[in-house]
Amino acid sequence: MAAGGDTMAQVHTGIDSSNKTLLKSEALYKYVLDTSVLPHEPECMRELRLVTDKHEWGFMQSSPDEAQLLRMLIKLTGARNTLEVGVFTGYSLLATALALPEDGRVIAVDVDREYYEIGRPFIEKAGVAHKVDFREGPALDHLDALLADERNLGAFDFAFVDADKPNYVRYHEQLLRLVRVGGTIVYDNTLWAGTVALPPDTPLSDLDRRFSAAIRDLNARLSADERVEVCQLAIADGVTICRRLI
Template sequence: MSQISDVKLQLRAETKQKFSDMARMLSAPDQCEHMKFIIKAAGFKQGIEIGVFTGYSALCLAEGMPLDGKLLALDVSDEYTNIAKKYWQLAGVNDKIELRLGNAVEILDNLIADKRNLESFDFGFIDADKPNYPNYFERLNKLIKKGGIIMIDNIIWGGLVASEDHRQNDPKTKSIYETSQLALNNKEFDVHTIMIGDGLLIAHKKI
């Protein structure tokens, strides 16, 4: 794993100080560095992140993008993303990130309604409300170009996706499992799951 910058360490520390137990929503550092590496190696310029929280993963994603890259970051919280904006500025990536607050499904639907956006993004990263994971995947599929990737966080969900009882009776676990099956059963994608953080599914859209 590459060395974590002081700015990112400060972001994680402030998140834990201010939000205590909610800080568990931070993506794992090694996972974020891995995503950054993929984006940089692939030369991806246009991306969408669904679920920003305090901006750690978006910061890493933006670091992997070129100077003319643009990450569209979707969230619903002013409180969380105000912290994100501070650290994006400190890290020098704020010009690469466009934050939009609101219902992510509606924002994605509005993007899809403009046909110029179809298959125009290089990558998407899903790390938001679990019940909407299938909705996010289906919409990103329309927006991601061939050769691009969709990355999905928490795909292991603490191991609960392996439990048939949880898959049937827990809405979050059920949605995460359904999303993994959507990806695996979609012939447009090659799918790989990495046992890093809480599990990262990477779906590569075939050329």
């Protein structure tokens, strides 16, 4: 459990870095960060991460090792046209924008523009604002609006989902039409602090019980979904990579 001994406490509200990894050793996580991640974190991302860490909801921010994974995936797959669902202050969005080619773009959706405004100056200072198309509002509506234009069907190479967990299964159906065959959909928090594997009677907060159940449902559906090939990683809070097959 990421939150330590008190299972009634919500599992993601801790301020220490154990909130950011499923690794059982803090020392090992620090080793990974210090050796392979933080020395390569762009300065603009570091600055945004440190500012966001001080925000009352800072624990929602993607971890540096996860952001590094996103940058690597975008570069490896040569993605140009991408989507992000769940922006917060924009740490994963900045990672995405930095990894995209000069003519790449990311449509980024969040219900709350106020958070995004915290990160916007960092995106501008990094010289990648021209790649970012931020849209405020519920992601289901924005994805539906994209689906209404048939030019968007299969037009995206990559999508990253890190928003309201109970809607992931709906985002999956929408994204399978927006992301091209061979394209990539990445879901965050797919192990929900390890709660997905706890006995059903384990005491959890209402939110954790609900989100953990939603994630278990998502994982079962993804595993049985013949339209995608999946890869579950135990990085950060659990990351699932899907490659669209048909």
